[in-house]
Amino acid sequence: MSERVEVHQNILDKNERIAEENRSLFEKKGIFVFNVMSSPGAGKTTFLVETIKRLKDKYRIGVIEGDVSSKVDAERIASTGVPVVQVNTGGACHLDASMIQKALTHLPIDNLDVLIIENVGNLVCPAEWRLGENLKVVLLSIPEGDDKPIKYPLMFSSADILLLTKIDLFSYFNFNIDQVEKIVRGLNSNIKIMKISSITFEGFDEWLNEIERRIEEVRK
Ligand SMILES: Nc1nc2c(ncn2[C@@H]2O[C@H](COP(=O)(O)OP(=O)(O)O)[C@@H](O)[C@H]2O)c(=O)[nH]1
Ligand SMILES: [Mg+2]
Numbered sequence: 001m002s003e004r005v006e007v008h009q010n011i012l013d014k015n016e017r018i019a020e021e022n023r024s025l026f027e028k029k030g031i032f033v034f035n036v037m038s039s040p041g042a043g044k045t046t047f048l049v050e051t052i053k054r055l056k057d058k059y060r061i062g063v064i065e066g067d068v069s070s071k072v073d074a075e076r077i078a079s080t081g082v083p084v085v086q087v088n089t090g091g092a093c094h095l096d097a098s099m100i101q102k103a104l105t106h107l108p109i110d111n112l113d114v115l116i117i118e119n120v121g122n123l124v125c126p127a128e129w130r131l132g133e134n135l136k137v138v139l140l141s142i143p144e145g146d147d148k149p150i151k152y153p154l155m156f157s158s159a160d161i162l163l164l165t166k167i168d169l170f171s172y173f174n175f176n177i178d179q180v181e182k183i184v185r186g187l188n189s190n191i192k193i194m195k196i197s198s199i200t201f202e203g204f205d206e207w208l209n210e211i212e213r214r215i216e217e218v219r220k
Pocket of ligand 1: 165
């Protein structure tokens, strides 16, 4: 193994250890955690704002917002009234487990049922970095094109849920949903695939049922 490959492996091993510490802390505190990933602009923040509005009366929610720089997304999330911490990665294209561990010191973790992590917009790096979450959700928006699962297979093979977002724009784009479903199921036979719009709210009831079911499974 070359030295460079070994160094990368050591960094990933260290990440796994801290992710495991995060996971056991979440388990001890009874917090359900989901990590939301996609390309920049696929609709993560818009979708999360709408999701939080619909869940916040039932669950105590906290959010970690990952971005290379800026706090614009954290401000959008804060408008829902839930506690949010912005993590700026300063150039890194993903969040890692130690960034989550540090961010947790700024959240009321003794009073949370659900922690939502919005990862840095990128279909490559975040897929490799476990954070200690219960669930990985990947968004693929209709305008991005239906070739993304072929180009970025790791992201789609490691996710638990795929949300095809901006479904309200479907008639304007040449996006083959059947083909995407077939490719993604070939990569990942356990993945749940749903179509949603954060503008018309198509698919939101199904999404909310699914996420509430998963939250309850962990909390029981
Ligand atoms: N038509 C449509 N636009 C959306 C939808 N969701 C988000 N957008 C728009 O897509 C752009 C990027 O959304 P944003 O939530 O910031 O994406 P993020 O970078 O993944 O967090 C914004 O202009 C949103 O208004 C959707 O379901 N349908
Ligand atoms: Mg965002």
